[in-house]
Amino acid sequence: MDDIRKDEFFGELKFRENSWCKRMNAPLYNSEENLILAVQDDNKEGILDVQREAYKTYLQNADKYKEIAVDYLLDYYKWNYEYIASEVSGVNEKDHKDVVTETQLFEFMTLWYLFICRDGSFGYAFGCCWDVDNGLAVLLSEEEPRIISRTQLENLHKKNDDTFGLLVHDGKENWKGLEYVTFSGKKENLEIELSGSVEEGITEAQQKAYVTYQQQKDAYFMQFAEVLLAANAESTLTVQPKTLYIDREGNMGWICYTNWDASYVGALFTGENILLVTDYQLKNMGEYRITEDKICGKLLIDDSFAGRIEIRSFLGKIQTFYLDFQLEDGKLTREQREAYKKYQKQNPKFWENIKDVMLDYYLSIYEDMAEFIDVPEGLEIENVTRDTVMNMVDFGRIYFTDDGRGCFLGECLISEEEGIGFEFTDGKIEIIEPSEIL
Numbered sequence: 001m002d003d004i005r006k007d008e009f010f011g012e013l014k015f016r017e018n019s020w021c022k023r024m025n026a027p028l029y030n031s032e033e034n035l036i037l038a039v040q041d042d043n044k045e046g047i048l049d050v051q052r053e054a055y056k057t058y059l060q061n062a063d064k065y066k067e068i069a070v071d072y073l074l075d076y077y078k079w080n081y082e083y084i085a086s087e088v089s090g091v092n093e094k095d096h097k098d099v100v101t102e103t104q105l106f107e108f109m110t111l112w113y114l115f116i117c118r119d120g121s122f123g124y125a126f127g128c129c130w131d132v133d134n135g136l137a138v139l140l141s142e143e144e145p146r147i148i149s150r151t152q153l154e155n156l157h158k159k160n161d162d163t164f165g166l167l168v169h170d171g172k173e174n175w176k177g178l179e180y181v182t183f184s185g186k187k188e189n190l191e192i193e194l195s196g197s198v199e200e201g202i203t204e205a206q207q208k209a210y211v212t213y214q215q216q217k218d219a220y221f222m223q224f225a226e227v228l229l230a231a232n233a234e235s236t237l238t239v240q241p242k243t244l245y246i247d248r249e250g251n252m253g254w255i256c257y258t259n260w261d262a263s264y265v266g267a268l269f270t271g272e273n274i275l276l277v278t279d280y281q282l283k284n285m286g287e288y289r290i291t292e293d294k295i296c297g298k299l300l301i302d303d304s305f306a307g308r309i310e311i312r313s314f315l316g317k318i319q320t321f322y323l324d325f326q327l328e329d330g331k332l333t334r335e336q337r338e339a340y341k342k343y344q345k346q347n348p349k350f351w352e353n354i355k356d357v358m359l360d361y362y363l364s365i366y367e368d369m370a371e372f373i374d375v376p377e378g379l380e381i382e383n384v385t386r387d388t389v390m391n392m393v394d395f396g397r398i399y400f401t402d403d404g405r406g407c408f409l410g411e412c413l414i415s416e417e418e419g420i421g422f423e424f425t426d427g428k429i430e431i432i433e434p435s436e437i438l
Contacts, residue, residue: 009052010039018042018154024114028066029106036113038125040154050120054141058114058122068145069124069138070102076136076147077105079189079242082257084108087130109136117156125150142166146178157198163207169198183221183241195247195283205250213244213252213269220254223274224267231311232318241267251285253277258311260318265309268300275300276309278322295337296325303330310398315351315390321398328402335404339425343398343406346424353429354408354422355386361431362389362414369414376413393420399437407437 003015013020019038026035039051058065077084081097088108109128115137116122123139127150135150148168157169167175177192192210194202221241228237241254242264253268266282268275270290275298281288288300299306307324314321325336362369366381378388395410405425412420421432 007047010037010047010055013039015041015044019115020047021113026062029070029102029111035111037116038113039116040118042118048118048120051116051118054116054120054122058116058140065124065140069140070105072138072145072147073105073109073126073136074100074102075189082262084130086262090129112150115153117153119156121156121158123148123153125153139168144178148176152176159201161202161207163210164192164194164202167192167194167202173197175202179244181217181241188240190241191243193243193245195245200248203248203250206246206248209246209250209252210244213246216269216272219272220267220269220274224256227274227276227311232313237311237318239265239267245282247283247285249286253282255279255282258320261320263320265311265320270298273298276311278309293332293337296332296340299325301327301330303327306332313348314395315354316387319395322396324397324399326400326402333402333404336400336402339400339404339406342427343400343424350424350429355390357422357429357431358393359384359386359389362392365414373413401437405437407432407434409434409438 004012005015005020006012007020010020011022013022015021016038019040021036021038023034024037028035037055039047039055041047077100078097085091090108108130109126112125112127112135114122115125121139121141123137123141123145126136126138128136131149133151137148137150137153139146139148139153139156144166146166146168149170151171152168155171157171159167159175161167164177167177169175173195175194175196177194179190179192181188181190194206196202196206224239228239231237238259239256240259241256243255244252245255245266246252251268253266253274256265256267257263258265264279266277266279268277268282268285275290277300281300288302290298291301291306292298296306297308299308304327305324306327307322310321310323312319312321325332362384363381369375376391378384379392392413393410394412395408397409399407399409405423407424408422410420414420415433419434421434421437423430423432423437
């Protein structure tokens with residue numbers, strides 16, 4: 001039968017999807033069944049000698065590969081803990097990234113098969129509950145093993161570049177590399193992501209940008225530390241650079257995880273300084289340009305808006321805001337600059353008034369609101385305070401219209417669809433609907 005063949009080296013194999021498969025006499029990790037061997041042959045062209053040699057290499061080093069894979073998976077888990085914990089409800093304190101064990105790790109993962117690619121590359125393919133579609137794989141055949149997705153392993157495109165070392169394509173629009181870095185005294189993994197299709201490869205501009213990055217990365221990290229210190233001199237704020245992204249023109253920056261709000265920000269490297277932007281903006285720099293305004297500072301601009309990320313202490317906690325200016329004919333206006341100067345000069349006591357305004361508003365609508373939402377514990381009318389009422393609001397944006405109106409915008413449990421706004425244009429704070437100013 002076409003779906004069954006006997007190979008002089010592998011023995012009897014059965015064709016499934018894109019590979020010739022059989023069960024090996026090798027149960028691994030938490031599996032009660034023997035490991036499946038899958039030898040790639042998408043078009044049934046036949047098994048290659050390079051695949052037989054790869055399997056021979058694997059058998060000679062199977063115990064070593066088993067140990068190596070666990071080491072790399074534990075490292076991957078620790079470096080991606082925040083994302084995994086947000087996706088998997090079963091992750092709890094005992095699975096904390098600094099103390100996770102092999103046994104705990106394999107509560108979330110299952111080894112499916114050993115996959116041997118057409119070029120002789122090979123690795124373990126896993127199912128994992130935080131990425132059901134793509135899974136996870138450990139590419140074992142390289143001098144430096146690499147964690148990739150199961151999809152990447154089954155559709156492997158790789159290259160060894162003189163500047164970046166081993167690169168593996170994600171099957172979409174980026175080449176992926178890896179660098180070991182030390183930030184705040186800790187050695188970590190940093191993913192390198194290079195824009196480009198398999199056919200396009202990488203550009204000279206990307207290579208040059210990476211050389212510049214190597215020369216400047218310590219300075220960039222120190223600048224980030226200064227930004228955090230300016231936001232709050234007494235709190236321990238940390239950012240973890242997770243990915244270094246470089247587009248085809250050489251624009252580059254980090255995508256960083258922030259410990260104060262469990263979110264991600266982009267740090268765009270522009271010359272000797274960084275500009276905080278969204279991760280989307282960092283990956284789509286072709287849509288923007290950078291300007292330096294004498295009043296409003298460095299901003300990222302498109303046809304309609306100019307802005308940047310700001311990290312600041314606000315209402316007693318550190319928050320990440322997007323500072324956003326509506327543009328008139330592609331430019332900032334005099335009214336916006338004046339409004340921004342007033343905004344900067346306001347002392348913390350002024351912003352504390354938001355609490356009083358919100359409490360008054362909350363009490364005025366409480367009876368109607370309680371009819372259509374479940375009032376959170378502690379926010380009942382007899383218990384709510386000016387501090388606890390702010391738990392209803394999640395700020396995210398500081399917005400200036402072209403005629404100089406300024407407003408804090410955020411999501412709000414009371415108005416889930418539209419959110420809520422706090423306008424401060426005239427030196428007093430007033431609640432408005434975001435649609436009144438946007």
